[in-house]
Amino acid sequence: MIKSIGIASLSILSLHASNVVASDDLRSAVQNPISSLVSLPFKFTVDNGAENGDANFLNIQPVYPITYGDWNYVNRLIVPIADAPGNTPGLPGIPNSEPGPRASGLSDINYSLFLSPVEYGSVIWGVGPSITGPTASKDTLGAGKWSAGPTAVALAPQKWGSMGMLGRHLWSFAGDNDRQNVNQTLVEPFLNYNLSDGWFLLTDMVITANWQASSGDQWTVPVGGGVGRVFTIGEQPVNMRLEGYYNTVRPTGAPKWSSSFTVQLLFPK
Secondary structure (H helix, E strand, C coil): CCCCCCCCCCCCCCCCCCCCCCCHHHHHHHCCCCCCCEEEEEEEEEEECCCCCCEEEEEECCEEEEEECCEEEEEEEEEEEEEECCCCCCECCECCCCCCCCEEEECCCEEEEEEEECCCCCCEEEEEEEEECCCCCCHHHCCCEEEEEEEEEEEEEECCEEEEEEEEEEEEEEECCCCCCCEEEEEEEEEEEECCCCEEEEEECCEEEECCCCCCCCEEEEEEEEEEEEEEECCEEEEEEEEEEEEEECCCCCCCEEEEEEEEEEECC
């Protein structure tokens, strides 16, 4: 699945090289989608229960923030590699899947840029543009359209963790005239509850609405959560997450369940 989508700079103190416990500041930065932390996540997702069969995704999601003056410019790229059957609704990265046999390859790449102030109050926020290109190697793995629109995120750090929401809307503006237009909303509420030794509980629900679909088949609403931990392997800080979600609302023929495992390499400044 797309996330991701994945969000003002948080201060990062020195990270002690340890195989067990990472700093609380690094964990806070990990939980902030627009922090000043450079990272390289690999998210493995399996969608189960669709009429056409299961779908498997590897999303490579590098994040590279740049600070200039009073603003952070957070560059987020989602490069999805998919193995999926055609004509499967409810997939965030493929809003209008073409009918066809199972295919493997590159799906549509998304790029988002968040502008976020360096100085912030009780709420960290960022806004900017998002664009998806028709980069899929097979018609069944992409929308066949260029699409773009606004994206925004707001995050409220808490003593116990953090909570926030990311939103995005994409409209198609060019591409294959024979393919259906893209008109998709993505809403991603997230919450993190911190435990000891770098562990945390989380929920990160990617809710989508495909406004091109017929009434009753537009929304995909998952419910679930998981567990994560920030630690080090040698001197390399790593964040790992294991999550599971059930689609309580879904289009006809869409997956019922999704499970994901994320390995995120962290590069604190």
